[in-house]
Amino acid sequence: MLMIDERSKKILCAIVENYINLPDPVGSRxxxxxxxxGLSPATIRNIMADLEEMGLLTQPHTSAGRVPTDRGYRLYVDSLLLERGSTxxxxxxxxxxxxETLRDNIDILLVETSKAISMVSHYLGIAMSPKPNVTTLNKIELFKYKSDKLAAILFTDEGMIxxxxxxxxxxITQKDLNRIASYLNSEFxxxxxxxxxxKILKEMSREKTMCDRLISRAIRICQEALSFPFGDLFVSGLSEVLELPDFADLQKIKELSRAIExxxxxxxxxxxxxxLDGVQIIIGSENSMDEMKKFSVxxxxxxxxxxxxxxxxxIGPTRMNYLKAISIIDNTAKFITRMLGER
Amino acid sequence: MLMIDERSKKILCAIVENYINLPDPVGSRxxxxxxxxGLSPATIRNIMADLEEMGLLTQPHTSAGRVPTDRGYRLYVDSLLLERGSTxxxxxxxxxxxxETLRDNIDILLVETSKAISMVSHYLGIAMSPKPNVTTLNKIELFKYKSDKLAAILFTDEGMIxxxxxxxxxxITQKDLNRIASYLNSEFxxxxxxxxxxKILKEMSREKTMCDRLISRAIRICQEALSFPFGDLFVSGLSEVLELPDFADLQKIKELSRAIExxxxxxxxxxxxxxLDGVQIIIGSENSMDEMKKFSVxxxxxxxxxxxxxxxxxIGPTRMNYLKAISIIDNTAKFITRMLGER
DNA sequence: ATTAGCACTCTACTACGGAGAGTGCTAAAA
DNA sequence: TTTTAGCACTCTCCGTAGTAGAGTGCTAAT
Known part of the structure; x- marks a missing residue:
């Protein structure tokens, strides 16, 4: 663990906040x-030199001010989480x-949520629907459609259809489909x-020993019906982040748009x-994916x-207003949870 | 209409094609x-001066080569459509x-189609699902879901659910829902x-005179169920077009990303x-939307x-390889039509 | 009608130099 | 021992100047 006294920490935070507001290297003055x-520039210079040695700050070039490193942001964020206010x-x-008006359609709700996040934060807003491993089947319904097709409708406890x-x-007759559906519902x-x-994999392994043709068919239908891309990701606000000076450089834009796609x-x-519980923060190089190493999440x-x-x-630049971002995400998460909890 | 002789047209096309391959102003040499x-640079210079006067070419500055205007591209494209080959x-x-494997889910099919288009063309690929005015209802099904909710499933003739x-x-009981559904199906x-x-608006205007509570409820349910954003648009390939030199300039990227969002x-x-039938082309300023005036569609x-x-x-820069684009879109449209036609 | 020749124009690139901001170091002050 | 003031130094930024090169328009010859 890093040893750092209270005063140095204050100065680090001051530099980070300054840099968040205005993306220019911050000088001692x-x-x-x-x-x-109550400290003079000279003193602060000494401390800044220490902070740089610790890897919390860097200089773009000799005789520029200092800029936080990813580790610098990390320390700032960690000290932030202890005493955060509401924005x-x-x-x-x-x-x-x-x-609120969209609660009945979870996909559209998530799209709009990601848009809302990007609007208030001026960064990329992201929203993801639940992954299959945690999505609970409420019921399944089957319909004939156009003689040679079958429509499977999956309802989850989370309100997704x-x-x-x-x-x-x-x-196959609709009657048989109904029987299959009620079998699947009772089973799954x-x-x-x-x-x-x-369960399906298990069933299938002993399918051969089973002679009920309908059930084996039910299993097959259910398997196909489940091969669905749950866990959709919605990303909004690219034009929002392009306005940031952090994205003046084409290379970075390319990386970001690749990451989004x-x-x-x-x-x-x-x-x-x-x-994990609560707000999680990943800063620049802490990110394991190469495409994301220049951004914070x-x-x-x-x-x-x-x-x-x-x-x-x-998702935004490492030079992000973490205080605001944390507050927005915390509130949004709680809001979505509350809203969906009321269903 | 514009008067232009065959030789000038050839030179115009030569310039356009040259410029499409390499985004540098094209000189007479x-x-x-x-x-x-069989013409010397000097002659070509004269013709180029004529073409510029006609508004088909411009110079970025006095002593640079020429670049096609939107009207120049238009002439090129029109002459192209007469004798186009396959790429x-x-x-x-x-x-x-x-x-092919995705034909059963039209939304996913369209997403993937837009991706495929962007991959082969290296421009933005777009795909849009049918608009409600041309979408035909096949049937509607209603379910109770979690006691106080109702799920309406709409099937269209086009294969959308x-x-x-x-x-x-x-x-309300599921039995009543079934009755409502079968009423709606017989009616709509x-x-x-x-x-x-x-029809619903008409029904509702005389609803008061109707005393069948179930039907009036059916009408209301149907109306709500139809308030659905049909006509989704899928856009892919932003990172693809960012590689083009045409998008070296940040301003243009911003405009494009705004247009996409x-x-x-x-x-x-x-x-x-x-x-309209067949491949339609809109070049730069021909576009009525401001956000799109720098791009071709x-x-x-x-x-x-x-x-x-x-x-x-x-969607791409006005400096687009129109021949290739036309061929890709024509083929893709025919492919999608054929595939959906087989359902 | 076409072409060769030539002067002209404009951009892109490089080099130079001064202003300004910020640093590190040293020595004095607290 | 810690903090501060002073100062020389370094590096970027920005404007100016000069040059090479590409391409033009015009004129006169073919």
Whole structure:
């Protein structure tokens, strides 16, 4: 662990906050003036030199001011989490009101949530629907559609409805479909999709010994119906972040847009964090994915009765207003949880 | 109409093609060398001066080569459409094979189609699902869900399935729901969603005179169920176009990303073109939306029995390889149409 | 009608130099 | 021992100047 006294920490935080407001390297004079610590620029220079030695600050070049490193941001954020205040909640509340009207469609709700986050934060807003391993099947309904097709409608306890068209290999009546559906419901309702997948695999392994043709068919249909991309990721606000001076450079924009389009890397990242409680923060190089090493991520999972129902977050430059970001994400996560909890 | 002789046209096309390959202003020497027209640079200079006077070319500055204007591209494209050849179909076919597997879910199919288009074209790929005015209701199913909610599942003739959760204001049995559903189906099946909306409005105006409580409830449910954002737009390939030198400038990237996020402007644009047959091309300033005046659009609607089932297209710089773009879009539209037609 | 020749124009690139901001170091002060 | 003042030094930023090169328009010859 890093040894650092209170005064140095204050100066580090002052530099970080200064840099967040204005992306120019921060000099000793600026710190001395802006924060009434009763220290002269010279003293502060000494401390800054120490902080640099510790790897918390860097200079873009000799004789520029200092800029926080990722580790510098980390220390700042950690000290922030201990005593964080609430930021402009009013603005957010207003936007939440509009989201209320969308509660009945979780996908659209999440899209709009990601947009809302990007609007208030001016960073990328992200929202992800629950992953199959934690999604519980409420019921399944089956319909004939156009003679040779079958529509499977999946309801989850979390309020998601997913549908999938399946091609039928042989004729079947709606009556049989109803029987299949009620069999599947009695068998699988209340289990998570991952559990169901496991059960299906087991069933299939002894399928040959089973002679009930209908059941074996039911199993097959259910398996196909479950092969669905749960865990959708919605990202909004690219034009928002392009306004930031941090993205003046084309290379960085390219990296970010690649990261956005390669959604599965972000999904993988969020998956890791979905189980944890509270607001999680990943700063620049702490990120394990190469595409994301220049950006910071602030996320929180939305949990209902300890069961995650989604993830919301922010992606932005390492020079992010973490205080604001944390507050927004914390509030949004709680709001979504509350809203979905009322269903 | 513009008067222009065959030789000038050849030179214009030569300049456009040259510029498409390499985004540098084209000089008279280059044209003389690259295209064996048997003319000297000086002659070509004269013709280029004429073309500039006609508004088909411009110079970035006095002593640079020439660059096509939007009107220049237009002439090039028009002469192209008369005698167009087929381009690298093989590559496209290969990608189409993967799309085949997705035919059962139209939304995912369209997402993947837009990705495929961007991959082969290296421009933005766009795909849009049918608009409600041309979407025909096949059937509607209603379910109780968690005691106080109602799930409405809409099937369209085009193979789309949409679902919507509605909150119930008062208790209702599944039996009643079934009766409502079969009433709605007998009444509305086979009509386009827009037609149904009209019918509903009519019904509601005389609702007061009707005493069948169930029917009035059915009408209300149906109305809510139809308030669905059909006509989704999918855009892919931002990181693809960022590699183009045309987007070296930050301002242009911002405009493009704004255009992408403000999907409704693009949707409006595509709506206008959805009714037309064949490949439609809009070049730069021909575009009525401000956000799009710096980009070109190549689109084609996918029609099944004269009824549009979607729109596919490309958005790119005005300096676009129109020949390739046209070929890709034409083929993709035909492929999608054929695939959906087989259902 | 076409071409060769030539002067002209404009950009892109490099080099130079001064202003300004911020540093590190040293020596004095607290 | 810690803090501060002073000062020389370093590096970026920005404007100016000068040059090479590409491409033009015009004129006169073919």
């Amino acid at each position: 600026t710190v001395a003036k802006g924060h009434p610590l 402009d909640i009013e603005r957010i509340q207003e936007i939440y009101l509009n989201l 997913k549908n999938k068209l399946l091609s039928l290999d042989s004729e 309702s209340g289990y998570t999709l991952d559990e169901i997948r496991l 390669e959604k599965h890397t972000i999904i993988k990242l969020l998956d890791k964090l979905a189980d 602030v996320v929180s999972s939305c949990k209902e009765d300890g069961r995650p129902v989604g993830v919301v977050g922010i | 280059t044209v003389a060398k690259g295209h064996p027209l 690298d179909i093989e590559r496209i076919q290969e990608i189409y094979l993967n799309l 949409k679902n919507k959760l509605l909150s119930l204001d008062s208790e 099946s086979g009509y386009t969603l827009d037609e149904i909306r009209l 403000e999907k409704h402007t693009i949707i409006k644009l595509l709506d206008k073109l959805a009714d 190549v689109v084609s609607s996918c029609k099944e029995d004269g009824r549009p089932v979607g729109v596919v297209g490309i």
